[in-house]
Amino acid sequence: MQEFILNTHIYMGKEGLDELLDGVEKAFIVTDKFLHDSGMVKYLTEPMEKHHVAYEIFSEVKPDPDIATVTRGIGKMQEFQPQILFALGGGSPIDAAKAINWLSVKGGLSEKIKFVAVPTTSGTGSEVSMFSVISDPDKSAKYPLVSKELLPDAAILDAELVKSVPPSVTADTGIDVLTHAIEAFVSLNANDFTDAAAEKAMKLVRGNLMKVYKNPDDMEARQKMHHASCLAGLAFSNAGLGLNHGMAHTLGAHFHIPHGRANGILLPYVMAFNAGCHDKLTPVAKRYARIARVLRLEGPSIRQSAFSVIRTTRQYIKQLHIPDTIESAGVSREDFEGALEEMAQAAYADACTRTNPRECSVEEIKEVFRHAYTGRLI
Helix, strand or coil: CCCCCCCCEEECCCCHHHHHHCCCCEEEEEEEHHHHHCCCCHHHHHHHHHCCCEEEEEEEECCCCEHHHHHHHHHHHHHHCCCEEEEEECHHHHHHHHHHHHHHHHCCCCCCCEEEEEECCCCCCHHHCCEEEEEEHHHCEEEEEECHHHCCCEEECCHHHHCCCCHHHHHHHHHHHHHHHHHHHHCCCCCHHHHHHHHHHHHHHHHHHHHHHHCCCCHHHHHHHHHHHHHHHHHHHHHCCCHHHHHHHHHHHHHCCCHHHHHHHHHHHHHHHHHCCCCCCCCHHHHHHHHHHHCCCCCCCHHHHHHHHHHHHHHHHHHCCCCCCCHHHCCCHHHHHHHHHHHHHHHHHCHHHHHCCCCCCHHHHHHHHHHHHHCCCC
16 A cells, blocks of 8 residues: 655744743753764753743663663653653664654553654754664664654754755765665555655755755755655655665664664665666666666666666765765775675665565675775676
């Protein structure tokens, strides 16, 4: 069954907080130590104080939130008994808050409360997606949770929250947006509605990511990237993702590569595999050719159009100073080969891989990993 779910009320600016806090007595904030210690959490606490809302801050979230952190967060929230939950941060605090909220209800520990996501990076689209990724460090694994009940009730998109993001993070998160949009566009579950969101997201990334990377003070471009992230989130939340994310989850978990960067490293190689660039063109090549048309990279044939968008994507990644191979990301050949079988098995089993447009075996995934390690594209 095809569907397109719009659950999240999107506020484009801080003014939405007044409406969200009206009548609220207690609020619970999930964030990370940096946002707490840097004072950025005041974005939420100052309006709360103005509205006489009592609040508690859970700031223990680290990159790639793990099961233990989620468990502690559930305990803290149960003690405080809030009426509204805010997640302030990038993908990690929002994913942690989703899991805390969902598992509290699922476990019968609390009633459902209003959940508001406030992203401080333009990348994950987590504020409008029904996905959450929780890690298990002991197993070097990441587990995608997928449920409509994970969707936030509201989101605040405010470029003021991302104006201090350094260029390297802007690049990593921006490529994450592009990966979300491309994977959603070629997904087995893509439809007219997800295509529209993905196409617009790709256009916004192409028109604004490099501007923000070169000039962090370009607030108009920053707001556009915030919108691109949200649109890509709507697309992949409804259409699903693909092999790129399946591989990035395990690559990042094994070698501690930031999620967006892992996606960027792998993206051209997964696109080349899906399109059949190494053997015979697949039907997916037509979808990549359509992306080329959307981004004004179209060639005289489907083959040339698909190749054009794949090559341009790799060049774009290089211009953002993201490593273009796993080796250049600092992974030794010995460590890579030692983890390859386990990574390929994990990527094959990953929930995101189910909607990849081309079926793949563990051996084929190993081959894509090898191409991404050495840099063999076409």
